[in-house]
Amino acid sequence: MTLTPDFLDGNAAAGDLESVFGTDMTVATGRCRGCGQRMSLAQTRAYLRGPGIVLRCPGCESVLLRLVRSADQMWLDTGGLDYLRIPAPQ
Amino acid sequence: MARTAVSRRLGGGPLRWRAARLTDRRIESEAARTLVFEVPGWPGHVAGQHLDVRLTAEDGYSTQRSYSVASAAEDENVELTVQRVSDGEVSPYLLDDLALGDLVELRGPVGGWFVWRPEQTEPVLLVGGGSGLVPLMAMVRTRRAVGSRTPFRLVYSVRSPEYQLFASELRRGDPGLDKTYVYTRSAPPESPRPPGRVTASDLSSAGWPPDFEPTCYVCGSTGFVEKAAGLLVALGHHPGRIRTERFGPSG
Ligand SMILES: Cc1cc2nc3c(=O)[nH]c(=O)nc-3n(C[C@H](O)[C@H](O)[C@H](O)COP(=O)(O)OP(=O)(O)OC[C@H]3O[C@@H](n4cnc5c(N)ncnc54)[C@H](O)[C@@H]3O)c2cc1C
Ligand SMILES: [Zn+2]
Numbered sequence: 001m002t003l004t005p006d007f008l009d010g011n012a013a014a015g016d017l018e019s020v021f022g023t024d025m026t027v028a029t030g031r032c033r034g035c036g037q038r039m040s041l042a043q044t045r046a047y048l049r050g051p052g053i054v055l056r057c058p059g060c061e062s063v064l065l066r067l068v069r070s071a072d073q074m075w076l077d078t079g080g081l082d083y084l085r086i087p088a089p090q
Numbered sequence: 091m092a093r094t095a096v097s098r099r100l101g102g103g104p105l106r107w108r109a110a111r112l113t114d115r116r117i118e119s120e121a122a123r124t125l126v127f128e129v130p131g132w133p134g135h136v137a138g139q140h141l142d143v144r145l146t147a148e149d150g151y152s153t154q155r156s157y158s159v160a161s162a163a164e165d166e167n168v169e170l171t172v173q174r175v176s177d178g179e180v181s182p183y184l185l186d187d188l189a190l191g192d193l194v195e196l197r198g199p200v201g202g203w204f205v206w207r208p209e210q211t212e213p214v215l216l217v218g219g220g221s222g223l224v225p226l227m228a229m230v231r232t233r234r235a236v237g238s239r240t241p242f243r244l245v246y247s248v249r250s251p252e253y254q255l256f257a258s259e260l261r262r263g264d265p266g267l268d269k270t271y272v273y274t275r276s277a278p279p280e281s282p283r284p285p286g287r288v289t290a291s292d293l294s295s296a297g298w299p300p301d302f303e304p305t306c307y308v309c310g311s312t313g314f315v316e317k318a319a320g321l322l323v324a325l326g327h328h329p330g331r332i333r334t335e336r337f338g339p340s341g
Binding site: 005006007008009011012014015018019022024026027040042043 | 104105140141142154156197198200201202203204312313316333334335336337338339
């Protein structure tokens with residue numbers, strides 16, 4: 001028996017990300033601080049079953065982005081990314 | 091008209107929950123039903139996009155899941171095709187308990203990555219496992235609706251004929267769409283291939299040579315997508331041209 005991996009694509013976080021950022025974040029691109037890989041957020045590995053959103057690098061598995069939401073606050077950590085290039089809303 | 095609506099939605103109009111009314115339910119297979127929703131103010135979608143469904147109980151407990159839009163981009167109603175996960179929380183509820191006329195909340199459509207737009211002219215390979223056919227079917231339907239001649243090839247991996255989605259619609263055929271079925275547990279007698287999981291040779295004989303530079307859309311359970319996308323890379327397809335949508339362990 002092989003264990004089925006429990007991640008989704010960053011694409012699956014589209015709704016939650018857009019409700020926070022106000023624009024489609026799945027086509028935003030970033031570069032992993034760990035391994036230098038460049039990708040769109042849709043291409044990351046998404047872990048959505050926990051209390052927030054965790055996106056990991058498909059290359060080196062390091063955490064790229066974390067978003068946790070409480071009743072009145074949102075915590076965003078993009079420390080795993082060198083930069084995040086977000087398409088400007090039209 | 092639909093087109094301006096779509097660009098508004100993709101351009102960052104406010105994303106909010108909308109009430110949607112179930113107006114029809116069709117049997118698609120042993121385990122799947124198509125649910126038709128009337129969604130006032132639905133801004134239109136691009137083939138391949140999904141939406142989030144939110145259910146809220148009387149005590150305030152609420153939960154949400156993502157479902158791909160199955161209908162063509164041109165359609166007014168929103169159709170979802172949901173396959174039962176037997177120990178699941180949401181899918182059995184949508185299939186068995188939600189009554190015609192009932193309301194759910196929908197948010198979307200979302201995601202501008204796992205989409206096919208009629209302006210694309212490169213050949214397309216669609217690789218679907220189980221319910222992963224749903225967003226690919228939206229692409230096939232949109233291609234048909236706009237009369238596109240972009241060549242499509244579909245490789246559909248499914249447990250057995252009883253689980254096949256959209257069987258009669260696909261059987262009718264679309265010019266320029268080639269279909270190959272990979273049965274994993276039991277195949278119909280006329281099937282040229284013994285049952286078994288998708289292999290590199292399935293994808294090379296039924297897909298496109300990598301130097302045709304097709305865009306490959308791969309969708310299904312996480313395990314299926316891992317396997318199929320890995321095979322495509324091994325066959326020489328550039329990872330940047332492989333777009334994936336994982337539904338989860340048993341999605
Ligand atoms: C972008 C996207 C589009 C989708 N489109 C469709 C579609 O068109 N049609 C369709 O039928 N389904 C689709 N799905 C799957 C759907 O969102 C649900 O996961 C599915 O209906 C099962 O939900 P459930 O509440 O019935 O089961 P759950 O109660 O969520 O889960 C049932 C069992 O499976 C396990 N499980 C399921 N999902 C996960 C996960 N993500 N992580 C860890 N464990 C999990 C649970 O642990 C549990 O054992 C899509 C998923 C995504 C991300
Ligand atoms: Zn990395």
